[in-house]
Amino acid sequence: MAATLFLFCADPLHPLRTDPHVADEAGAARAAGAGTALIDHDALLAGDAGAAVARVERGAGAAWYRGWMIPAGRYAELAEALAGRGTTLLTGPEAYRRAHELPGWYGTFAAVTPRSAWLPAAPGDPPAEAELAAAAAPLGGGPGIVKDYVKSRKHEWHEACYTPDLSDTGRLAAVTRRMVELQDGFLTGGVVIRSFEEYPGPGEARMWWVDGVPVLTTAHPDHPGVRPAPALCAAGPRLAPLVAELGCRFVTTDLALRSDGVPRVVEVGDGQVSDLPRGAAGTAGGERLFRALVRAAGTRSAPS
Incomplete structure (x- = not known):
C-alpha cells in the first residue's frame, strides 16, 4: 500500500467503482503517487461506519478523504472506524468541524467576511x-x-x-x-x-490551502467557466495568517470582490469535501494540488 491513501466515495450503483463525481480525482491521486480506496458514503450516513470502511485495507496508514460532504458527527464515526483498521485521517474530527461549519471558522475570519x-x-x-x-x-x-x-x-x-x-x-x-x-x-x-454584501465582480475564486500554503486557485465550481479576478487570485498573503490561525491542514476559502473592490471571504470549507470545478483534476493545477497533499501526508501527524 502506498504511504499516502486517498479515500473516495464508491459509486452507489457500482460499489467497486469510484463515484463518477470524483473519478478524475482518483486518477490524479494515483498519478501523484498515492494509493486509493473506496468507502460507502450511504452506509456512513446511515450510521454504519464499519460497513462504510469495510473495503479499506487494514494498516493503510495516513489518509485524506475526498468526496461528498459528511456531517461532523458521522465524520467522527468514520475516523474511529478507520482507526480500528489502522488508518488515520490526516484531518481529525475536531479540525473537520472547525473548517466545515461556520461557527468553527467565523471568529478567525470575522474581519474579512460578512x-x-x-x-x-x-x-x-x-x-x-x-x-x-x-x-x-x-x-x-x-x-x-x-x-x-x-x-x-x-x-x-x-x-x-x-x-x-x-x-x-x-x-x-x-x-x-x-x-x-x-x-x-x-x-x-x-x-x-x-x-448581505454585493459582489458584482466576475465570479468567486476558490483558494486551496495545504498546511497554510495556497497551492491552487480555481473558479468556483458553480461557475467553472468564469475566470476569477486577479485581485482574488492575489489575496493569499493577506489570508495566510488567518488560515494558519484556524489550524486546519487542508481547507478552502471562497473569495469574491465586494462592490468597493475589496476581496472578501464568502465561505471557508474543509478541503476534503470542497468541490473542484469540473475537469480541473486533470489539469496542471489539479496535479499540483494532489502532489501537495501527498507531500503533506508525511510531514507531521494529524491534528485534533
Whole structure:
C-alpha cells in the first residue's frame, strides 16, 4: 500500500467503482503517487461506519478523504472506524468541524467576511421569531441571508435565503422556516444569519490551502467557466495568517470582490469535501494540488 491513501466515495450503483463525481480525482491521486480506496458514503450516513470502511485495507496508514460532504458527527464515526483498521485521517474530527461549519471558522475570519450570527436548531424545528430577532439585532438592519451552518438554499433565493431587511423579523422568520423546511433532515447545526454584501465582480475564486500554503486557485465550481479576478487570485498573503490561525491542514476559502473592490471571504470549507470545478483534476493545477497533499501526508501527524 502506498504511504499516502486517498479515500473516495464508491459509486452507489457500482460499489467497486469510484463515484463518477470524483473519478478524475482518483486518477490524479494515483498519478501523484498515492494509493486509493473506496468507502460507502450511504452506509456512513446511515450510521454504519464499519460497513462504510469495510473495503479499506487494514494498516493503510495516513489518509485524506475526498468526496461528498459528511456531517461532523458521522465524520467522527468514520475516523474511529478507520482507526480500528489502522488508518488515520490526516484531518481529525475536531479540525473537520472547525473548517466545515461556520461557527468553527467565523471568529478567525470575522474581519474579512460578512457579519454573522447563529442559533442551534434541529431539523424541522426553526428558532422562534423572538430568538431570531435577538440574534439578528447586533447585525443591524439592511439585507441579509439565512443558511444552515454549512449550506444555503441560494437556488430558492427569495423564498428560503434572502431577506431585504433583517429588522423585519416577520419576514426573517418566514425565510428561516422555509429554509429549515427545505433542508429537512439535511439541516446542519442550526441557523446562520449573515449580513448581505454585493459582489458584482466576475465570479468567486476558490483558494486551496495545504498546511497554510495556497497551492491552487480555481473558479468556483458553480461557475467553472468564469475566470476569477486577479485581485482574488492575489489575496493569499493577506489570508495566510488567518488560515494558519484556524489550524486546519487542508481547507478552502471562497473569495469574491465586494462592490468597493475589496476581496472578501464568502465561505471557508474543509478541503476534503470542497468541490473542484469540473475537469480541473486533470489539469496542471489539479496535479499540483494532489502532489501537495501527498507531500503533506508525511510531514507531521494529524491534528485534533
